[in-house]
């Protein structure tokens with residue numbers, strides 16, 4: 001069941017989302033060659049606590065940190081580590097969120113570490129663009145899979161593969177509410193969108209094939225062919241017209 005949020009609930013989610021958006025904006029300057037993924041996680045956790053919120057990811061399904069930090073061929077759910085040092089040419093996906101007054105926010109970006117390859121730039125650019133292509137349909141009157149289809153078309157126009165196993169989701173008092181929102185599929189299916197639905201829309205894309213596997217730490221998801229992966233996500237409110245972005 002898709003839970004429609006009241007404007008009061010959305011006001012709280014807007015506060016939660018603002019802090020998540022600020023963190024991801026700040027990371028653009030914070031992430032440099034030589035920094036560990038643990039340092040990034042520590043920065044995020046401190047920022048969240050300083051704003052009197054809680055890190056929504058910490059303890060979620062047993063996850064040990066405040067952010068999932070995934071490098072290069074890692075798609076999602078990377079665990080921050082002191083010995084994972086970023087180097088020039090890497091790309092790093094940071095997925096994080098806050099809990100405030102019982103409501104959750106969720107967002108992700110992929111960052112360049114120093115100078116990156118043209119292919120890596122294309123991956124990051126088309127992933128973000130695919131999210132915004134989906135947003136054209138994240139409005140009252142469209143159907144859920146119209147978003148999915150628009151994301152897929154844009155990502156594939158850039159030569160990217162789209163991860164199948166991991167999808168966007170409804171969000172509210174808990175991180176993963178109904179519905180599931182794939183980043184691929186035929187248009188014109190699923191529920192009609194209604195004002196006050198709140199979604200975490202999150203294309204996850206790859207330069208190679210979309211098949212994934214989970215490595216020995218039981219968390220980190222990597223591409224089977226070890227091609228580079230990217231992630232772009234915001235928490236979004238369905239409106240009658242332009243969607244409202246809570247984490248931008």
Ligand code: MG
Pocket residue numbers: 106107168169200202233
């Ligand atoms: Mg999410």
